[in-house]
Protein backbone atom coordinates (compact mmCIF):
# COMPACT_ATOMS: atom_id res chain seq x y z
CA UNK A 1 0.00 0.00 0.00
CA UNK A 2 1.12 3.52 -0.70
CA UNK A 3 2.97 4.66 2.46
CA UNK A 4 0.98 7.86 2.44
CA UNK A 5 -2.20 5.83 2.51
CA UNK A 6 -0.84 3.56 5.22
CA UNK A 7 -0.14 6.48 7.48
CA UNK A 8 -3.46 8.12 6.68
CA UNK A 9 -4.95 7.14 10.01
CA UNK A 10 -1.94 8.39 11.94
CA UNK A 11 -1.53 11.76 10.23
CA UNK A 12 -5.21 12.48 9.57
CA UNK A 13 -6.78 14.17 12.58
CA UNK A 14 -9.74 12.01 13.55
CA UNK A 15 -11.87 15.01 14.42
CA UNK A 16 -12.10 15.81 10.72
CA UNK A 17 -14.29 12.70 10.40
CA UNK A 18 -15.74 12.62 13.88
CA UNK A 19 -19.17 11.36 12.77
CA UNK A 20 -17.98 8.85 10.17
CA UNK A 21 -18.93 5.21 10.69
CA UNK A 22 -16.57 3.64 8.13
CA UNK A 23 -13.63 4.55 5.85
CA UNK A 24 -12.42 3.07 2.59
CA UNK A 25 -8.64 3.59 2.61
CA UNK A 26 -8.28 2.39 -0.98
CA UNK A 27 -10.14 5.50 -2.13
CA UNK A 28 -7.64 7.96 -0.62
CA UNK A 29 -6.60 10.92 -2.77
CA UNK A 30 -4.22 13.72 -1.84
CA UNK A 31 -5.48 17.05 -0.61
CA UNK A 32 -3.93 20.42 -1.35
CA UNK A 33 -3.84 22.47 1.87
CA UNK A 34 -2.99 25.61 -0.11
CA UNK A 35 -6.51 25.54 -1.54
CA UNK A 36 -8.25 24.85 1.76
CA UNK A 37 -9.93 27.10 4.28
CA UNK A 38 -8.31 26.16 7.63
CA UNK A 39 -6.44 27.65 10.58
CA UNK A 40 -4.54 24.73 12.19
CA UNK A 41 -5.23 21.31 10.64
CA UNK A 42 -5.60 21.04 6.87
CA UNK A 43 -6.80 17.89 5.11
CA UNK A 44 -3.79 16.15 3.57
CA UNK A 45 -5.95 13.26 2.41
CA UNK A 46 -9.49 12.66 1.35
CA UNK A 47 -11.01 9.25 1.74
CA UNK A 48 -14.48 7.80 1.12
CA UNK A 49 -16.28 7.95 4.43
CA UNK A 50 -19.72 6.71 5.50
CA UNK A 51 -22.11 8.71 7.66
CA UNK A 52 -25.64 8.29 8.94
CA UNK A 53 -28.06 10.91 7.68
CA UNK A 54 -29.40 12.93 10.60
CA UNK A 55 -32.73 13.34 8.79
CA UNK A 56 -33.63 9.89 7.42
CA UNK A 57 -31.00 7.85 9.35
CA UNK A 58 -29.88 6.05 6.19
CA UNK A 59 -26.15 5.53 5.65
CA UNK A 60 -24.52 7.45 2.83
CA UNK A 61 -20.99 7.79 1.47
CA UNK A 62 -19.21 11.10 1.23
CA UNK A 63 -16.66 10.31 -1.44
CA UNK A 64 -13.06 11.51 -1.52
CA UNK A 65 -13.75 13.29 -4.82
CA UNK A 66 -16.76 15.09 -3.36
CA UNK A 67 -14.67 16.14 -0.36
CA UNK A 68 -11.93 17.56 -2.56
CA UNK A 69 -14.48 19.63 -4.48
CA UNK A 70 -16.19 20.64 -1.23
CA UNK A 71 -12.99 21.98 0.39
CA UNK A 72 -10.85 23.07 -2.55
CA UNK A 73 -13.38 24.29 -5.13
CA UNK A 74 -16.11 25.59 -2.81
CA UNK A 75 -13.79 26.47 0.05
CA UNK A 76 -15.92 25.10 2.90
CA UNK A 77 -14.45 25.42 6.39
CA UNK A 78 -12.11 22.49 6.92
CA UNK A 79 -13.96 20.99 9.91
CA UNK A 80 -17.32 20.83 8.18
CA UNK A 81 -18.95 17.60 7.03
CA UNK A 82 -22.35 16.72 5.57
CA UNK A 83 -25.17 15.81 7.92
CA UNK A 84 -27.68 14.76 5.28
CA UNK A 85 -27.68 12.21 2.48
CA UNK A 86 -28.02 13.45 -1.09
CA UNK A 87 -31.76 12.82 -1.25
CA UNK A 88 -32.40 14.71 1.97
CA UNK A 89 -30.18 17.56 0.80
CA UNK A 90 -32.10 17.67 -2.47
CA UNK A 91 -35.43 17.58 -0.62
CA UNK A 92 -34.26 20.34 1.65
CA UNK A 93 -33.18 22.54 -1.25
CA UNK A 94 -36.51 21.91 -2.96
CA UNK A 95 -38.43 22.89 0.18
CA UNK A 96 -36.29 25.98 0.61
CA UNK A 97 -36.99 27.00 -2.97
CA UNK A 98 -40.72 26.48 -2.37
CA UNK A 99 -40.57 28.65 0.71
CA UNK A 100 -38.71 31.39 -1.20
CA UNK A 101 -41.24 31.21 -4.03
CA UNK A 102 -44.05 31.53 -1.49
CA UNK A 103 -42.43 34.53 0.21
CA UNK A 104 -41.75 36.31 -3.07
CA UNK A 105 -45.21 35.86 -4.59
CA UNK A 106 -47.75 35.71 -1.78
CA UNK A 107 -47.94 39.45 -1.24
CA UNK A 108 -48.67 40.17 -4.90
CA UNK A 109 -51.14 37.27 -4.98
CA UNK A 110 -53.09 38.79 -2.08
CA UNK A 111 -53.42 42.05 -3.98
CA UNK A 112 -55.33 41.24 -7.13
CA UNK A 113 -53.31 38.15 -7.87
CA UNK A 114 -54.28 36.13 -10.91
CA UNK A 115 -56.03 32.82 -10.34
CA UNK A 116 -53.06 30.77 -11.56
CA UNK A 117 -50.78 32.59 -9.07
CA UNK A 118 -53.18 31.78 -6.24
CA UNK A 119 -53.39 28.17 -7.39
CA UNK A 120 -49.60 27.98 -7.26
CA UNK A 121 -49.57 29.37 -3.71
CA UNK A 122 -52.12 26.74 -2.70
CA UNK A 123 -49.93 24.00 -4.22
CA UNK A 124 -46.86 25.27 -2.36
CA UNK A 125 -48.63 25.45 1.00
CA UNK A 126 -50.08 21.94 0.54
CA UNK A 127 -46.65 20.49 -0.28
CA UNK A 128 -44.98 22.24 2.66
CA UNK A 129 -47.82 21.10 4.91
CA UNK A 130 -47.39 17.49 3.79
CA UNK A 131 -43.73 17.58 4.83
CA UNK A 132 -43.74 19.76 7.94
CA UNK A 133 -47.25 19.15 9.23
CA UNK A 134 -47.81 22.33 11.17
CA UNK A 135 -47.20 25.54 9.24
CA UNK A 136 -47.50 29.14 10.40
CA UNK A 137 -51.16 30.03 10.84
CA UNK A 138 -50.85 32.88 8.35
CA UNK A 139 -49.88 30.47 5.55
CA UNK A 140 -52.89 28.24 6.22
CA UNK A 141 -55.20 31.26 6.36
CA UNK A 142 -53.83 32.49 3.04
CA UNK A 143 -54.33 29.08 1.41
CA UNK A 144 -57.92 28.87 2.70
CA UNK A 145 -58.62 32.42 1.53
CA UNK A 146 -57.34 31.69 -1.97
CA UNK A 147 -59.32 28.45 -2.04
CA UNK A 148 -62.52 30.36 -1.28
CA UNK A 149 -61.72 33.13 -3.78
CA UNK A 150 -61.06 30.65 -6.58
CA UNK A 151 -64.24 28.70 -5.81
CA UNK A 152 -66.26 31.92 -5.76
CA UNK A 153 -64.75 33.06 -9.05
CA UNK A 154 -65.59 29.72 -10.64
CA UNK A 155 -69.19 29.85 -9.40
CA UNK A 156 -69.70 33.45 -10.50
CA UNK A 157 -68.02 33.15 -13.84
CA UNK A 158 -70.35 33.13 -16.88
CA UNK A 159 -70.89 29.69 -18.25
CA UNK A 160 -69.42 29.10 -21.68
CA UNK A 161 -72.03 28.61 -24.44
CA UNK A 162 -72.87 24.99 -25.19
CA UNK A 163 -71.20 23.40 -28.14
CA UNK A 164 -73.30 23.52 -31.32
CA UNK A 165 -75.00 20.22 -32.20
CA UNK A 166 -72.91 17.96 -34.29
CA UNK A 167 -74.15 17.96 -37.87
CA UNK A 168 -73.36 14.84 -39.78
CA UNK A 169 -72.66 15.05 -43.44
CA UNK A 170 -75.50 13.19 -45.26
CA UNK A 171 -74.44 9.91 -46.72
CA UNK A 172 -76.93 10.21 -49.57
CA UNK A 173 -78.08 13.34 -51.26
CA UNK A 174 -81.83 13.54 -51.94
CA UNK A 175 -82.42 13.37 -55.66
CA UNK A 176 -84.83 16.28 -55.44
CA UNK A 177 -81.94 18.55 -54.64
CA UNK A 178 -79.98 17.46 -57.71
CA UNK A 179 -80.30 19.55 -60.80
CA UNK A 180 -80.64 17.42 -63.94
CA UNK A 181 -78.06 17.89 -66.59
CA UNK A 182 -79.48 20.14 -69.29
CA UNK A 183 -79.85 18.64 -72.75
CA UNK A 184 -77.75 20.08 -75.55
CA UNK A 185 -79.18 23.38 -76.65
CA UNK A 186 -80.96 23.92 -73.34
CA UNK A 187 -78.01 24.91 -71.29
CA UNK A 188 -78.46 27.92 -69.13
CA UNK A 189 -75.42 29.59 -70.57
CA UNK A 190 -75.81 28.64 -74.20
CA UNK A 191 -76.63 31.49 -76.57
Ligand SMILES: [Zn+2]
Nearest residue numbers: 053056085088
Ligand atom coordinates in the same frame (compact mmCIF):
# COMPACT_ATOMS: atom_id res chain seq x y z
ZN1 LIG B 1 -31.34 11.28 4.37
